[in-house]
Amino acid sequence: MKLKYWITSGFQIFLIVVAASFLYGLLITVQNSYMDWNDLWVLLPIYQLLFGGMMQLAQTTGVYKLNLNLALAFGSTRNEALLGLQLFRLIPTLCNTALICVLQAVAGENAIFTPLTALPISLGIGLAGGALGTVIGIVYARFGRLATVLTVLIIVALGITGGVLAVMSSEPQWLQSLVSHMGFSWLVFGIGLILYGAAMIPEHRTVWKYSVRM
Amino acid sequence: MSKLVCENLTKAYGQKTVLENLNLTLESGKIYGLIGRNGAGKTTLLSLMTSQTPVTSGRVTLDGQRIWETRKSLDRLCFSRELNISAESGLSAFTVKKYLKTAASYYTHWDQAMADDLVAKFELNVKTKLGKLSKGMLSMVTIIVAMASKAEFTFLDEPVAGLDVVAREQFYQLLLEEYTETGRTFVISTHIIEEAADVMEEVIILDKGKIIREQNTQELVDSARYVTGLADQVDGATAGLECHHSENLGRSKSVTVLLGEDEDLNPGYDVTVQPVNLQKVFVALCGEEARV
Amino acid sequence: MQQRLTEEKSIYLQISQMIETDILRGILQEEERVPSTNELAKLYTINPATAAKGVNRLVDEGILYKKRGIGMFVSTGAVETIRSRRKQEFYDVRLAELLAEAQSLGITKEELIRHIGK
Numbered sequence: 001m002k003l004k005y006w007i008t009s010g011f012q013i014f015l016i017v018v019a020a021s022f023l024y025g026l027l028i029t030v031q032n033s034y035m036d037w038n039d040l041w042v043l044l045p046i047y048q049l050l051f052g053g054m055m056q057l058a059q060t061t062g063v064y065k066l067n068l069n070l071a072l073a074f075g076s077t078r079n080e081a082l083l084g085l086q087l088f089r090l091i092p093t094l095c096n097t098a099l100i101c102v103l104q105a106v107a108g109e110n111a112i113f114t115p116l117t118a119l120p121i122s123l124g125i126g127l128a129g130g131a132l133g134t135v136i137g138i139v140y141a142r143f144g145r146l147a148t149v150l151t152v153l154i155i156v157a158l159g160i161t162g163g164v165l166a167v168m169s170s171e172p173q174w175l176q177s178l179v180s181h182m183g184f185s186w187l188v189f190g191i192g193l194i195l196y197g198a199a200m201i202p203e204h205r206t207v208w209k210y211s212v213r214m
Numbered sequence: 215m216s217k218l219v220c221e222n223l224t225k226a227y228g229q230k231t232v233l234e235n236l237n238l239t240l241e242s243g244k245i246y247g248l249i250g251r252n253g254a255g256k257t258t259l260l261s262l263m264t265s266q267t268p269v270t271s272g273r274v275t276l277d278g279q280r281i282w283e284t285r286k287s288l289d290r291l292c293f294s295r296e297l298n299i300s301a302e303s304g305l306s307a308f309t310v311k312k313y314l315k316t317a318a319s320y321y322t323h324w325d326q327a328m329a330d331d332l333v334a335k336f337e338l339n340v341k342t343k344l345g346k347l348s349k350g351m352l353s354m355v356t357i358i359v360a361m362a363s364k365a366e367f368t369f370l371d372e373p374v375a376g377l378d379v380v381a382r383e384q385f386y387q388l389l390l391e392e393y394t395e396t397g398r399t400f401v402i403s404t405h406i407i408e409e410a411a412d413v414m415e416e417v418i419i420l421d422k423g424k425i426i427r428e429q430n431t432q433e434l435v436d437s438a439r440y441v442t443g444l445a446d447q448v449d450g451a452t453a454g455l456e457c458h459h460s461e462n463l464g465r466s467k468s469v470t471v472l473l474g475e476d477e478d479l480n481p482g483y484d485v486t487v488q489p490v491n492l493q494k495v496f497v498a499l500c501g502e503e504a505r506v
Numbered sequence: 507m508q509q510r511l512t513e514e515k516s517i518y519l520q521i522s523q524m525i526e527t528d529i530l531r532g533i534l535q536e537e538e539r540v541p542s543t544n545e546l547a548k549l550y551t552i553n554p555a556t557a558a559k560g561v562n563r564l565v566d567e568g569i570l571y572k573k574r575g576i577g578m579f580v581s582t583g584a585v586e587t588i589r590s591r592r593k594q595e596f597y598d599v600r601l602a603e604l605l606a607e608a609q610s611l612g613i614t615k616e617e618l619i620r621h622i623g624k
Contacts, residue, residue: 002319005316072266077288412511
């Protein structure tokens, strides 16, 4: 099994997510005089969710033309590469989720989520991000330029969703109740899982048919 | 002795057939040269043999065992590809060190000491990004991966591209040194035929997706004759023999003849007979319709 | 062993001829070890199999002999063997060529002997 490179890369991405979230949280905390250090620990999981999902989306686009290409060029089997790809995506998502849950537990009363609601939400966002990234990656590997169009469309769609959420958050109780509702968190997880599972079908085909190019 | 066997290999990209029904057997402990014109299918053949490209039909086996999806077989192979790093390729941001480290994590028999030695020998700076390396330096990197992989069957695509004459000589010396020490099998594709001719024991000539010759290099060169003289004299001397690349100039005619075993030119004709080097044999075989 | 390879002749023939020439010149002496095929391969950047073919040709002619596990050695009497064969070749090939050329140029036997005697 030739998975070392995938596993190392997975952990690297997790570290980048944590570092980016921490730095961003720090920046926000320092900028807003009414916030104190306690707020940083409360905010951190939010940024982790955000950056975790974004990294999944961003990383997987280049992953075929670089990581998969190298793995196959250096003698991986297709099955090993396929497994490697899953580890590469799931390691950061799982680690990120674990850290979020721990931080939420530590934050106690101030926490936005309970650890139990954070778990499915974080996994769901990670999986959904990975799935979208996979699809863009496949389109990029197969059709080149078309992927750029798809990326733009996905970003627009995410922007609209974000906008709707922002509007809804003007009525905080409603959002609060939605987020804290267990059913909602598991719905996010379910959607993520289905998207991820669906993305694995074209991914399997792509990996199986891939020709190395340098 | 180990054998790598290609059976009825066909590779098509959409409507375009690159290799058709190709059969080839590589025996361990030899240095093979793979020569062919641009687009003949050399890189595709090497990719198919090492599972870097899936076949359209046919199969490749190593000692009877399929190579495709077989870890045990793949552990014995290394195809160090020619590196063409474009600016948008993710590899352009890799340093030499990172690239070699990645290779090391994949090759089961990787020899780090050898890789370090060669980096020093080629005077490469490991902190340089691949995107900043010259063509010749990229060739050095591919040579290092091929050598340090310690794979039983090692394939190199254009390893001397962009190397100056001193570095090319250095490469052939290195190759022979490694070969005599370990008996590893090497398959090397190249366009600089004459330099490599003396190094390769067997030559495989690929033309338009087909192997048109696979022979001991010295035997092939020894069997070739360049025959010139009056056209009817040349025709008489070469009648019934395998002739290639015949050219007429006024009354005179020239032709390259490949003699079979125990064959010789027909005696009693007034012709000039000269030896032919591998490059000329190659041109005679593959350059037939390329003349203006 | 300092000569260079040309393209005019088979490489293995050139290898055996170079070894012969070195023996004739006393660069390699009788009962002395000759370079191994691997050494020759590296020296001339040629395939060891080709170098071996050149060396084996000399073994077949009794000019070299194998000492198991040690290497190839120059046989006693190798100088004489080479010299007499080359002499024969000189008469059979070179002289025959020379005479043929002389004949085609209309040089008479007397003329030729007179020039050789000069």
